[in-house]
Amino acid sequence: MTGQDLSGHVAVVTGARRGIGAAIAAVLLDHGATVVTGGRDGALLARQAEELGERGRVIPCAADLRTATGRTRLLEAAGRVDILVNNAGGFTRASTTRDTTPGDWQQQLEINLTIPFLLCQSVLPGMIERGWGRILNIGSVVASAPQLGNAIGYVAAKSGLVGFTRQLAAEVAGLGVTANVLNPGTVKTEHLDEYFAASDTVSEQTLSAAIPVGRLGRPDEIAAIVPYLVSDASGFLTGSVIDINGGAIHA
Numbered sequence: 001m002t003g004q005d006l007s008g009h010v011a012v013v014t015g016a017r018r019g020i021g022a023a024i025a026a027v028l029l030d031h032g033a034t035v036v037t038g039g040r041d042g043a044l045l046a047r048q049a050e051e052l053g054e055r056g057r058v059i060p061c062a063a064d065l066r067t068a069t070g071r072t073r074l075l076e077a078a079g080r081v082d083i084l085v086n087n088a089g090g091f092t093r094a095s096t097t098r099d100t101t102p103g104d105w106q107q108q109l110e111i112n113l114t115i116p117f118l119l120c121q122s123v124l125p126g127m128i129e130r131g132w133g134r135i136l137n138i139g140s141v142v143a144s145a146p147q148l149g150n151a152i153g154y155v156a157a158k159s160g161l162v163g164f165t166r167q168l169a170a171e172v173a174g175l176g177v178t179a180n181v182l183n184p185g186t187v188k189t190e191h192l193d194e195y196f197a198a199s200d201t202v203s204e205q206t207l208s209a210a211i212p213v214g215r216l217g218r219p220d221e222i223a224a225i226v227p228y229l230v231s232d233a234s235g236f237l238t239g240s241v242i243d244i245n246g247g248a249i250h251a
């Protein structure tokens with residue numbers, strides 16, 4: 001597709017060290033963007049940057065996004081943010097409405113909703129001033145379809161991400177800035193393998209059985225659409241939710 005050359009653009013991808021974020025960082029490099037890779041482990045990010053460096057310019061930045069200092073460090077490493085991919089997310093403990101503690105709820109909302117909002121808020125003025133910007137928030141299929149074995153605060157946060165992205169998109173439509181949500185279905189990542197290892201009831205087989213395509217997704221299958229979503233070619237696409245889930249959507 002034409003108009004997907006990202007040369008000259010600086011992209012920030014949070015949670016880029018592994019999984020879906022790593023796959024997104026790689027395709028953005030392949031399309032010519034300079035990519036700031038966010039994560040918390042500086043040594044692992046540096047090692048990854050060496051490998052990814054063959055594909056383009058990578059700026060690894062170790063920062064805990066729960067702190068204002070960490071968020072500032074990430075944005076300063078970029079210098080200018082043309083493309084923001086809020087991918088960092090997840091939850092540390094599956095929990096139902098009945099057994100979620102205030103701490104669980106807080107953790108689930110913080111990384112999946114509050115931090116994406118704060119980063120959007122920080123990058124918007126520059127994008128508006130330059131008349132061009134692309135925001136892509138990585139949500140989840142759980143915003144449309146309940147999934148047992150999940151975390152209630154995570155579901156609330158990913159659902160909130162949809163509402164706030166649509167509202168933000170409307171606020172800046174016409175100023176050259178788009179904002180969209182990409183909702184992956186279940187994707188085979190290291191994180192998911194850890195989750196399977198810790199669960200007595202949920203396995204790759206049980207989750208695959210609920211997906212019409214009959215298997216989990218791969219990170220590269222989610223990342224493949226991202227260059228389009230953050231390029232010139234997608235200037236008319238804003239306030240949208242893009243589902244990639246092997247047919248597992250119920251909404």
Ligand SMILES: NC(=O)c1ccc[n+]([C@@H]2O[C@H](COP(=O)([O-])OP(=O)(O)OC[C@H]3O[C@@H](n4cnc5c(N)ncnc54)[C@H](OP(=O)(O)O)[C@@H]3O)[C@@H](O)[C@H]2O)c1
Nearest residue numbers: 015019020039040041064065088089090140186187189191
């Ligand atoms: N995998 C799936 O099946 C699936 C399905 C639907 C949606 N998603 C969404 O897709 C995104 C990526 O998922 P994934 O499975 O690839 O997850 P992952 O491998 O666990 O990656 C999440 C990343 O977020 C980063 N992160 C977490 N807390 C952070 C913090 N406080 N500060 C900075 N970075 C932080 C982690 O960085 P460090 O490792 O460096 O700490 C980690 O690399 C998430 O938003 C997830 O909710 C995933």
